[in-house]
Amino acid sequence: MLRRIGALALVAWRHGMRMRLWVLVPPAILVLILADLYSPRFDPVFEGVPAAVSTSLLVMTVLAVVVGIFFATYAIPSEMESKVIYSVVTKPVHAAEVVAGKVLGMSLVLAAMLAAVGVGAYGYILVRASGVQSLAAERLAEARPRATYPADLNALQAVAESGPLKTYRYYDATEGPLITAEMGPEWQGPADVRWILAETGMRFAWPLGDTPLGEWASAGPCRLRVSLLMSPAPEKKPAPEAAEAKPEKPLPPQVMAGLLVPGKDFNRDAAAGREGMPSDQDAFDLPASGELEITVAPPQAPVTKGVLNFPASGEPALKVLALRSAGLVGARAGSLRIIGPQGQQHVVAAMPDVVAAEQRRRVIIAGRSTLPREMAVFRFADVKPQWLPQGDTAFEVGFSLDAWAAPTLQAEAKITFVRPDGGQKALLFHPEAHHSTVLQLDREFWHGGPLEARLESLTDDDNFGLLPESVQLRLGGGPYAWNFAKGILCVWLYGTVLAAIGVLVSTRVSWFVGILTAAVIFMLSSLRPFLLNSTPAAIVAAGMWVVLALVIAFLLLLRRRWTLWPRIGAVAGLLALATFFGFAATTVEKSPFEVWRIRVPGFVPEWVPWKFFVERVVVPLPDITAFLPHDSLSMGQAMPLADLGATFLLAAFGTLVLVVAGAILLRNREVAA
């Protein structure tokens, strides 16, 4: 069996080589060099090499897509068309061997091409890295005398000492980010008050199961009166440039309130009026007195702004979330009073719970120069001493922060490391928007075991968007070239899976239909994040361009005199154009603290069965992009061998499933019909 698969793979390999697929290698290297040279000017010390690595891997991914989809999808239909398959399947081979041989052959072709491009790319990266060390040293000499926070210069010093080609092992926090606050004496206040901070996702929750609200609400409109304590608005230090500008009218403090049944959370988009108004939640202005009054209507009452409908089923809780302008909001036992339709009253005597947002991965902490200050806490459960590099006197702590400050603002931040014995070490630094920050932690202070990091912004109007991996311990990794090779291996696995998809679909359909099918599967899978986060109208608008391009491609492909290369060129060019226009016609946006999404001017009707499409088509699709190397690879993150092995096994399993499916399809096909 293996011998026959090998024979078929060898033929597929020779096919690729004699079709001169290797001619794609020099242009690919040239493209990656040009793309890197003409990309926006990155900081040559910290971002030159990562940008070159990213561009290299991106170009290789495109190569993998082209070879994986176009060539693999061509393999079996071309043999059907030329009837070569007659001579193959009349030999003692199983359909599975035919399909496996094709996939393996394509994979070998791809491996050779990626290896060739990879060697060229690495040569370019070496060129890009040369001179960085001396540049860092010059910059360090210049910056050191003027540095406000010397900790900021550690990263520069590291580059000056050992160059930019370094790899790291990143250790993520085992818990966090958790929101807490540095309250200060003024805000510790009486013990019977609980506080929540605006924009942290923390909210008050009053369970309403034991109250008469449900019964009263079915009889007529009720009111909920919530007595909240409010902090004074923090003093703002105007930015120098903004001092003479017209002062902005301050926004009134707002809270969101909802009668939410278990499993349901606030929908911020809905509250902003983007998706229609929900019946069980709304935003309310908070008067200076802190007395919030909410009207509750029966479940079947029409949805009205500022009125919450009591849920038709389930036992709700009143949840209150402080929005950005509200600052610090407090509540105590007895803060919630329910007033029935006939004026009857019920006081909820219990202390409100303070709970976190459900299913919320990203948190935001607001910057404040005065107390109370929000903090994000990251906990590293137990870092084994043997994981730490031997001989070094300090470890690097990497940050990936979405800093949301005005460009002119020289933001300040503080990170405090806390040992289990209470020992603390604080470092001040200047965070840069969307850039990584690297600080160093002395080995004398900590040498393994549990560790807590508390991060806070000290600048008004500056926010941090944080993910669990935003604060990491960064320890030394392996050789850079080997790490780069691991990235290429991942691209190869990705291309192999794509090739298997291409071969699978082409066992039943013509080359053109096969390419369309494989391309649609590829696009749906690759655009999963967009599709899952974008509006139906946006998808339809973007999809229209793709469909238009595919129709034109189809018309072009009817020109039977065309050989393979013009066909591939036409389809690839049109898909590229479709992608360009698709994105140009829509808006791809990424708010600082949200995921990428597509937005579109509202000219497309909303009749698309979006929910069905997403739930039945997009979500079940395997995420083939999972095989691609992680973005952080370009930043020097060492890919653990175990991760590579797991990716390999996953790709092998996926390919095997695709091969078996392809074999079933091929075996039941009349190849000479």
Add this chain to the structure above:
Amino acid sequence: MSDPQPVETLGLTKVYKDFWGRSKVHALVGLNLGIERGEIFGLLGPNGSGKSTTIKLLLGLIFPSAGKASVFGHAPGTPAVNQRLGYLPEESYLHRFLTGEETVDFYGRLFGLPPKERRRRTAELLDLVGLDRRARVRQLREYSKGMSRRIGLAQALVNDPDLLLLDEPTSGLDPIGTREMKDLILHLKSQGKTILLSSHLLADVQDVCDRIGILDRGRLKELGRVRDLLLVRDVFQLQATGVTPQAREAILSTARGAGATVLSAEHPTTTLEELFLRVVRADSAVPPAARRTGPPGAPGAPKPPAPADGNA
């Protein structure tokens, strides 16, 4: 247990349908056929009569609409059947980017031949079909039609098959190649192979086949031994040499005296093929490799087919 019949069909029917599943063409209707071990069976018929459809059904390239076919007692198209089968398609459907050597080697791999055996077999077969050393390392895309037929034949023989399915085996061959192909077929029969060939060239079939079946519009119209089918029982033919005019008259008068009606009495003519071969071979136009005889490594084998355009 005795080996099952090489080929057996029972009510074999094939209807081609269009995209919507409507019957388009009845390519083969109720074919009942059995081919015995060691015989050469010819399927005759005009274009579109169902010859190629029958062969494709026996290879498992298409599936029957009704009836059944079996090859060596198994369903067609299974690896076990294909292991004993050689197939020469109507045209050489081979990878055009491979060289001649690579092609035979590739098919040898598919049959699981070990490397040493594969190398030996490749060399023998390329010798047998008369591809010289220069031609063996050229890609098939550069081959003439005759050369393509030769390499096609080599791949069909790579596994030393028990059953050969030859679809229009002499298509594209010149008279020398045609003769050599027929000689090869007869030689393979002498080795005990079973051969099913389809052709619309009647002379070729007549020369080599033991039995024939005549298909027309998908139906089997005639089936039997060639000699029996062609025998004209009420006519007697005498061929002799050294007959003087007097003797000729005496024979004719004797025949008439016995009540016979003499239909013709003249010198016979040879076939154009015989004349062509005599002339061309006298001029030594046949390449040495193509004149080699004998199966791989054995004396007395037939001559290999020659290309149509003498481009080899």
